[in-house]
Amino acid sequence: MQKYDYLIVGSGLFGCVFAHEATKAGKKCLVIDKRNHVGGNVYCENVDGINVHKYGAHIFHTNDKVIWDYVNQFAEFNNYVNSPVSISKGKLYNLPFNMNTFYQLWGTKTPDEAKKIIKNQIKEHGFENPKNLEEQALSLIGKDVYETLIKEYTEKQWGKKATELPAFIIKRLPVRYTFNNNYFNDKYQGIPIGGYNKIIDGLLKGIETKTNIDFFENKEELSKLASKIVYTGKIDEFYNYKFGNLEYRSLRFENTRLEKENHQGNAVVNYNDGNIPYTRIIEHKHFEFGKQKHTVITKEFPEQWTKEKEAYYPINNDENQNKYQQYKALSVQENNIIFGGRLAEYKYYDMHQIIASALQKAKKELS
Ligand code: UDP
Structure with missing residues (x-):
């Protein structure tokens, strides 16, 4: 008899929502993560009151009331509306x-x-x-x-x-003939008050978690712990890249704390020009209308992905999609492994879509 019903590999939104739903249904889960913290890429680090989005800016938006109500169970949301501006050849434009x-x-x-x-x-x-x-x-x-x-x-x-x-x-990206700088068309939008960690902590309440654990380094003994595995890592890595690796885009973040109140006047400023190596500068405090005397900015540099780097975006062109289909064909034959999330489904998912997908897969599994 295994100790757990589910071993959940990866504590991002997919893993946490699945674990939460399974636990609610009376199942016993163990959530593991190779990083030294839970939360996947929505994880925030608090720098003297400013929630720094450590793995890139996350702005929650959805049209689906069910998903909106679901996340609102764990945190109240503020009324932040994403309105990035873009600088191109020295001129500033609204997006x-x-x-x-x-x-x-x-x-x-x-x-x-x-x-x-x-x-x-x-x-x-x-x-x-x-x-x-x-x-x-x-x-x-x-x-x-x-x-x-x-x-x-x-x-x-x-x-x-x-x-x-x-x-x-x-x-x-929306195109619209009104003077409206809202980056999204969705009905609901905002940033969780208290940061995304609050949502993760709410989802994982009462669930056993272990960080600093690499699934592949301990695969055999970890797999014995549970009847089923929920795998949220890269699908090609799961199959040891047997059909070749899928392409991803990686990012490098350069964080700077500045001893001034307001650096760029907006949470997101994009830099269009090709000769500037970063795509955007995030000023985190503006996501939460922060009034601190200091500020933290992050330059986001896109990078070529290699196996040692974090995979942030799947590159869903035809070649990669065809390769993914080969991996997917293997994954659907697995009886005791559920694949989900941006990396396991090789899909450019937003947060609300990941939650919807996790709820759907959990429902199917648990009913
Ligand atoms: N994009 C662009 N100019 C911009 C912002 C976005 O051309 O100023 C394009 C770019 O190809 C980008 C895509 O739109 O990859 C999606 O942008 P989004 O802001 O949704 O990307 P994310 O926040 O997921 O990186």
């Missing part, structure tokens, strides 16, 4: 692409004026069936926005030509 952006680009003051320009540019440079990110962007928003705010940011972010990237990535 996402909206009437403010169009005014800054062309001086257009009405939707009709902006639409006319965009329509003409789409007619001239757009594609009927866009096959990659560049073609998709040109067909969605035209040449000027693409060249000023998309092309260089995208190529630096992904380390690939925009023509080699999947079209869906650029559809994450």
